[in-house]
Amino acid sequence: MLDNNLLLSIFLILAFAKLLGLLVERFGIPAIVGEIFAGLALGPMALGIIHPSEPLDFLANMGIMFMMFIMGLSTDLENVIKASARTATMITVIGAAIVFVVSAGVTLLVGILLGQDFFYSLAQACLIGIGLTSTSTVIGFKYLSDLGDRFSNVFKTLLAVEVTDGVFSIMLLAIFLSVINMFTISDGKTAISEFLPMLGWSSFKLFLLIVGFIIFVMKFGGKVADILLGVSNRNKEDRAIITLSLIVLFAVAGLSDWLELTSVIGAFLAGAILAGSPYSETVIAPRIKALGYGLFIPIFFAYTGVQMNFGALLGGPNIPIAGGFGIPFYLILFIGLLIGVMGGKYLGVMAGCALSGNFRPFEAKRIGTSLLCIGEDTLVVAQIGTMVYFARDMPLVTPEIFSVLGLLIIVSSLLTPYFINKAYAEKEYRPMSPRNGNGTRSRMRSI
Template sequence: MLDTDLLLLILLALAGGKILGMISERLGFPSIIGELTVGIVMVLLLPGMVHEYETDLEFMANLGVMFMMFIMGLSINIETVMKANARSATAITLIGASLVFVTAAFFTLVTGLAMGQEFYYSLAQACIIGIALTSTSTVIGFRYLTAIGDRFSNVFKTLVAVEVTDGIFSIVLLAVFLSVIGVYTTMVAGGGADLGKLLSEIGWSSFKLLLLILGFMILVIKFGGKVANWMLGITRKEGENDTIITLSLVLLFGVAWLSEWLQLTPVIGAFLAGAILAGSPFSETVIAPKIKAVGYGLFIPIFFAFIGMKMDFGAIFGGASLNVLGIGIPYYFLLFLLLLGGVLVSKYAGAIIGCAYAGGFKPFEAGKIGSSAVCVGEDTLVIAQIGSTVLFAAGTAEGQPLVTSQLFSVLGLLIIATSIITPFLLNVTFSKSRSQTPPIRSRHRHRTRGGGL
């Protein structure tokens, strides 16, 4: 029987998240800011109750992660999206994400070592933070372009494709990283890790994993959709949409279980299950609307509220400090500033360089894409939540979670900060592009005079 206190927490998370999310959207920011805020407020007002039901909330939050990845897969019709924009999106993702990963991992590693953490633990933390920040949220860019009637431009189509390639890139990186951590943990548990043997095992494990992921994706793209369409077609004959939704959920948890059995994370399976159904004729009309209603109506808001509950701003501003000219700067606050600057520069520069490499973009178009790409996505928190469940054993020390509440707080602040900065960058970029475009009247006169009529 459900406890009334747990029901109250769910009520507050849903109602508060919806209200604050709507306020955030009215102000021009993503709803995630409001949904994170309600979790922060709940843990401040009801700390005992939140702690008592943390396990139940975490279970529902993890279901929210599964639904988020499933919905992401559903929104990705890989063949359709990538036909026209594969080159540009891949270039932007590979260059931008690589820059972000290296920059974020370096800053996180240096900060961890400065605080006296063990090297391998700091390195593992650096990698998971770098992977988390490769994710990009283009929601603000989409809204801006939609508001000005620019939904069919080359910029908009490229952003859609970048959303696809970013998601795939971060998922593959995460899978490889978890595989490496698994190899390292196994060797440490067996009595120690020889560097040469460790590198050999990691290389072989990563190679097998990449082959597995590649094969899985090829299977999904080439055959998964056909099988899913056949199965959904049979249920469709019965005239019941509920049967299609049930089958979709069976596929979600079935592929997630298979992914775990293949030593991938279930999140990858959830993503691929959505990708299997993305090309289905029932995807946009039946599956996506109802799955989104369940996901965004219940589990996903609880996930964001739960993340807000885990954020610890006191630890950011009141923890160990670096003494600079007699002024103490908290390490985690310094890490936030370093990551913020690194993410903004790396994502923007990656988009500009990627557009230049791919070709076919005018300078102001590349600027628009770069400005839209600097916003840190909600997938960052999904990867961070996965990292919080990974216990890393360094030497003889007990296992510690890779992503701590302090790092959760840093990532949450990054999402809020980049969500506020992105609209200003877009305003500046679009203002410049308008000033560079000749007025329509002038161009019309020029054509009239040139025509001589």
């Protein structure tokens, strides 16, 4: 029989997450912020009704799987490459490079100041840098949808960046986990002259595997999915299609884990395979989203809040200043990451738009502000980091780091609407028209 405490926990998490999610959405803030606050309210930081447990761990991990599967279902690689691949890729790569360097550098510096082992701090910094390259387009999409604008250059670019950003982050994560696995197998004792060739060969094979899989998805994934789903649809029952979709999810996730790419990456790739199916938008995505966002994903975000402890950020080691007071290291880390990530994302967009030459200044600003929000995928990477150990009793993501990342998502979600409103408040001007019949130029008109 099921434990009554578990049933009560699920009831409270879903009820509070839904209520607070709807509440914050009324103010233009993503629902995940409300769901995280629900966990904070129910967890040890506030009411103390819910505490971390193995059953909730399992349900939260299922939420990660469904999030990545849904992301894959939304990834139409072929159409993105045909449409805005060049611009989106430039924005993604430049922005990710800036964010990675800044966030990894800040994290490494704080880790060293805390007295951590250098290589442990380096691995931790790289994982956090990868996690923070993810961008949330939820607020930007919502703002444009409220304006009734789904066909502008800004909207199309945001859609393309959402895809390229997800693919790029997944590839970085896969390569990083492969490196960590190689280091763990060698126990960090293998001579550098032997370790680097092993690492190079492993990364090269992984790169070929990822590229090969993407090519397979683009060329054959849709056809294979059509055949499989066509067989299950002979009886014209949507249930058979959903069952087969879930079979594909867990089969590819299991295969990915066996290949040491982690099951999360497999879940994304499973969604990408099914994205080419004619049943994807009409049958699979709506029902998978209903299941994921109705149960597992809210539990994941709320459980994230349960695991957070902001008190540890302020009560940890600090830099002493006058009067016996000190500045907590984790507070410095939070401020440094917030400024570096949001600033890096904006600079990456402006540089990418400038290089593409296809955007007017006000469009670049609107794209830049729409991509300031740190993505929910950051929490997925953080959760993975809690399960990846550099050495015994040394998880890459500690409770303090986990809390910092969660707070970054909350604060960036609150700040982004302000910057978007400022960008859209600026007047747009049409170019000066040719001379009128009287020989004078017409004045510029604001739109």
